[in-house]
Amino acid sequence: MTARARLPGKGWGHWAQVVATHAVLLAYAAVALFPVVLVVINSFKSRRAIFGSPYDLPNAETFSLVGYQTVFSGARFDLYFLNSLIVTGVSLAAVLLFASMAAHALAEYRFRGNALLGLYLAVGIMIPIRLGTVSILRMMVALGLTDTLWSLILVYTAQGLPLAVFILTAFMRQVPGDLKDAARIDGASEYRIYRLILPLVRPALGTVAVFTMIPIWNDLWFPLVLASGERTKTVILGAQIFLGQYVNDWNAVLASLTLAMVPIIVLYVIFSRQLIRGLTQGAVK
Amino acid sequence: MNKRKPFPWHVVVFLAPATIVYTAFMIFPLLDSLRFSTFAPGPDRTFTFVGLANYQRLTSDPNWAPFLWNAIKNNFLFFAVHMLVQNPLGLLLAALLSSQITRFKALFRTVLFLPTVLSVVLIGFIWRLILSPIWGISGDFLGLFGLEHLNRPWLGLESTALVTLSLVSVWQWVGIPMLLFLAALVGIPDELIEAARVDGANAWRVFWGIRFPLILPTVGIVGVLTFVGNFNAFDLIYTTQRATAGPNYATDILGTFFFRTFFGMQLQAANPTMGATIAGIMFLIILAGVLLYLFAYQMRLQRIEL
Structure with missing residues (x-):
């Protein structure tokens, strides 16, 4: 309605444009959502219904949790989840602390x-850390850190630092100097001044946190190479191995995919506004 | 007290943790891996210096070279699909999302970006299911257009597997160029566009005549990010086609070739020095792409601005 109010007398051409724009966006939204929705609804169905009526929602007749039962009895997803949380959490904290200090x-x-x-x-922004994997593996073997969460934490901290330092430096340059000088006159130490500045760049810290967190949580490469033991598997590696083993058990595959996806989707929907604002801000810089 | 200004220890304290971790676990391994690529396994688990012999072997030995060139060729095709499909699609979606007439912008943005936050492993398996002839979803979809006879086991044929996986990757990552383009388009001052409108230009002319030239720096950034990401890709191929990148190495890219070589698999022993050599080749390719972008693209843009 506002569109018409703002551009009076545009007539049919204008409305055709409005309809076409939304039709394209809706069509692509369907393409983006369809695979995810299809997996989630079929994870709650019996095997027969998965193949017989894949596009229907589960009903009283087709509802089944057999896939989830297989997942919980076949793999320690609670442990994998905890491993992922520890690795992502500690690496993220280290990246934010070290990068903000350096910035x-x-x-x-x-x-x-x-x-x-x-x-x-900043070199590390463009050169992927994966290319050093052969040496990283040799180093971790020499340090006795293979199959520990520490090996992942160290690598992910190094991986997250370049972009974090780059973005935070740009933001910290914008903090007015008067503020720091005033604090210095009051006798604040340089460490105190750093702690004074941190809250002022909180939006940038949020952006960096998102940029850092998603690739760490989703990574397959380093868990596969450095920490593939049962005790140290992350969710993604655990899912990869579980899915490979149960590849013909469609109920279990669909259930494990849903279990691995849903926490991320829920978090994403809650934080999507901040995330997208952060990404677009970072891009403008 | 000493009259001289004391050494600024606090600067060292601030810089040390980041610099040390970054140097020890990123820069050192990258350089050490390049150094290691000039060694070959000798007797008794030692390594002897062989100069550039590994590179020569990799590019000309009949046991290695066909795999290398196949992986490079496939990787360029993978990249080409992203440049031709992902980035134009991202630009189209960003243009529609930045239009004045579009409603529910935040909702569309959230939905369109969703695949990008999911793990490649999950995406790979989801698409393996959807494209599986057993489930028959792809056939049903083609049936909507009366094209069911065109259905293929898309991931199982040498002729279609790589392009199919490239498109799955596009489906996942299109959110990144979309948001980068969107940020750039939203940053263009309204007055410029209004002025053109008043002069009677239609939306199409305004886009290609004014908005697109103004976001050229972002086009370059998207291009180089796509290049680096594509030549570093691994997870999707590994998840859907295993380390052997089947069928018959039709989907083998540098990332999977690198992994197979240095990590080994059932019938192939791990070979860390040749693995480091493949990483060296990947390093050179990525470096060449980044330098090309930095010098050619940015310099040209600067000249236009002047």
């Missing part, structure tokens, strides 16, 4: 090699 130093202090160090820390 504060790069943004605030003039010292020789400042620009060069900034450039050095």
Whole structure:
């Protein structure tokens, strides 16, 4: 309605444009959602119904939780989930702390090699850490860290730092200098000033947190190479192995896919506004 | 007290943790891996320096070269599909989402970005199910258009598997270019577009004549991000086709070739030095792409701005 009010007398051409725009968006939204919805609804059906009527919602006759029973008896997803939480949580905390400290130093202090160090820390944005896997594996073997969560935490912290330092430095440069000078006159130490600045860049920290968290949670490569033991499997590696073993048990496959997806989708729907705002802000920079 | 300014220890304290972890677990392994690619296993689990012999073997030995060139060729095809489908589709969706006439923008954005936050492993399995001839979903879909006879076991044929997987990857990642383009389009001042409208330009002309040239820097960034991401890809192929990247290596890309070589699999022993050599080739390809972007694309843009 506002569209018509703003652009009076546009007539049929305008309305055709409105309809076409929304038709394309709706069609692509359906393409984006269809596979996910199909998996979720079929995970609650009996095997016969999965193949007989894949597009119907489960009803009293076709409803079945047999897939979920197989998943819970066949794999320790509670343990995998905890591993993923620990790895993602600790790496994320380390990235946010270390990157904000480094960004504060790069943004605030003039010292020789400042620009060069900034450039050095930014190289990792473009060169994927995976290419160093052979040496990372040898190092972890030498340190006795294979099949520990520490190996993943160290690698993911290193992986998250370059982009985090880059984004946070840009934001910290915008914090007005007067504020810091006033604090210095009041006798605040340099460490106190860092803690004073942190809350001011909270939106940027949120953006960085999202950028850092999603690839860590979703990664398959490093858990596969560094920590594939039963005790240290992450959710994604656990799902990958479980799905490979139960590939012909459609109920179990659909149930495990749903279990692995739904927590992420729920979190995403809750935080999508902040996430997308963060991503678009980061892009404007 | 000393009159001289004290050494700024706090700067060191602030910089040390990030610099040390980054250097130890990212830069050092990258350089060490390049160094390791100039060694070959010798007697008694030692390694001897062989110069660039591994690179020569990889590019010309009949046991290695066909795999390398096959993986590089497939990887470029994988990249081409992303450039031709993912990025134009992302641009189209961003243009529609940034239009004044579009309603429910936040809802559309959330839905269209959803696949991007899911793990590649889950996406791979979901699409394996959907494309499976046993379930028959792809046949039903083609049936909607009366094209059921065109249905194929898309992931099982050498001729279709790679393009199919590229499109699955596009389906997952289109959200990234969409949001980057959207951010750039929203950043264009309204006055510029209004001025063109007043001059009688239609939406199509306004887009290609004004908005698109203004977001060219983002086009470059999207291009280079796609390049780096594609030449580093692994998870989707590994999940759907296993490490052997079947059928008959038709979906083998550098990431899967690298993994198979350094990690080994049932019938193939792990070969860390050749693995490091493949990583070295990937490093050179990615570096070439990034440098090409930095020098050619950015310099040209700067000249236009001047």
